[in-house]
Amino acid sequence: MRFLHPLADVSECKIGKDSRVWQYVVILEGAEIGSNCNICAHSLIESDVIIGSNVTIKSGVFIWNGTRIEDNVFLGPNATLTNDPYPRSKDYPEHYLGITIRKNASVGANATILPGVTIGEGAMVGAGAVVTKDVPANAVVIGNPAKVIRYRK
Template sequence: MITSKNYAMVRIHPSSEVKSETIGDESVIWQYCVVLPGARIGKNCNINCHVLIENDVIIGDNVTIKPGVQLWDGMRIGDNVFIGPNVTFINDNTPRSKYHDFEIRASHIMSGASIGANATILGGLTVGEYAMVGAGSVLTHDAPSFSLWKGNPARQCGFVTRDAMVLNMRLMDKNGAAYQLVDGEPVLQG
């Protein structure tokens, strides 16, 4: 890996085409990535191989994007987000070949959220803070903060704590400990 252009403390593999001038320190961009000029990438991000990032994309700090992900114009990714391999984002819900006058319906992935491998996120949705979308799921509705979604179409099947403890729909963990929602966040009952 090398440092390219005028980037301080950014590692960019020489096989990648990175045109953006706005990449935070300690970020790494691996092989065969394309990052267009208007994209903004935060600090300490890990952009794995074969990732495309279009112009109007903002990525927060400490984000991991696994291989095979495309981030289309309008996407907003918060801090500490995990996007698994081959996650598909859609920003045009009614695509047609050679039709360029469509309404961009970008998704917003809020801080702390995780999206599992091969999940599909329809355009215009929000994945809330610390929410989790399971591998292979097709998300067709907003996922509220701290919620767990799985399936096709994805349905809420539980909750997730800030530190990734999975809870069932009754807000209980696998050991039977009970949680309660405090301002939308699961908190262990005391």
């Protein structure tokens, strides 16, 4: 049975079985969230977002239009996902470059992922990393800009 905290603002969207949405979360109309997800306080999910099952989204994560998150992904506190490579006030692009995070990947606290980037299956982004290009499957990246330091076994 899914749980929606009474202080969450959840529009008409799809939320799978056994998912939990905590206080001060905003989910816009049209978003799709799989089963057994945990969406922690003070997070935002826009309408053109698809999130798989068994995903953990820690507090302070904003997920913008065009983003696709596969199963078993972890997003650490205040991870920053972006979708507009040239942001300007009151100037809206026709198409947003979302981020793709493949299954079993993890993004550490305060990491920043630039628009259009794909985080590969099983990859790990270290806390505070600034990811400017695609991360290969099973790679561990850290730093600014993020660089591969090893591959997970």
